[in-house]
Amino acid sequence: MAECPYAERRGLAVFCKLANKKVSPLRYPCFSTHWDKCPIYREMAPKMQQKEEKEVEAKAERTRATTAKNEVPRSIGKGFKKPEEAKTCHECIFYSELTGMCLKLKIRVDDPNNPPCKRGST
Ligand code: SF4
Ligand code: SF4
Structure with missing residues (x-):
């Protein structure tokens, strides 16, 4: 992928969904092939993935509980x-x-x- 999946173009700036703020694409590699070397990505992505995994597990648990209730x-x-x-x-x-x-x-x-x-x- 040639651009970071967490990058959203906003005019000349980029909204970083990981940092939850606008960042400069001149400072960060949002639209380059080495976006995965970005310090924000390296720091935040594992935490985000853990959070997503927990949410998926919580949803599965709720589904199991609802199924059991019914x-x-x-x-x-x-x-x-x-x-x-x-x-x-x-x-x-x-x-x-x-x-x-x-x-x-x-x-x-x-x-x-x-x-x-x-x-x-x-
Ligand atoms: S700052 Fe880093 S993590 Fe955020 S969109 Fe750009 S490359 Fe991705
Ligand atoms: S009530 Fe029935 S299903 Fe529940 S723990 Fe006891 S034996 Fe198992």
Whole structure:
């Protein structure tokens, strides 16, 4: 790419989306092939990427939570059991195989073979 993806032309100046201010293209390599050597880019881009990754993860978590909220428990008639009778989450009416969530406790189950609702009761 021959120009920095964070550069936005504004008349003779450039608006740097990373620094969130106007910068001079004479001082920074915004429209050259070595824009990735820019000190602002080097300093800010990793932080920006981390922030974006966190936002993506937070969005995925919200989607998982919403999906779990909208799911209804599986029916006992289909071979699934109440939590008291189920040995694992796989057998339980409240477990979602799709999201890996317990719909009763509203938490993510790390090990369905060791149900969180039964831990600490032995
Ligand atoms: S100042 Fe640096 S980071 Fe900002 S737009 Fe220009 S090259 Fe990109
Ligand atoms: S943790 Fe939730 S899904 Fe697993 S057995 Fe207990 S109630 Fe059922």
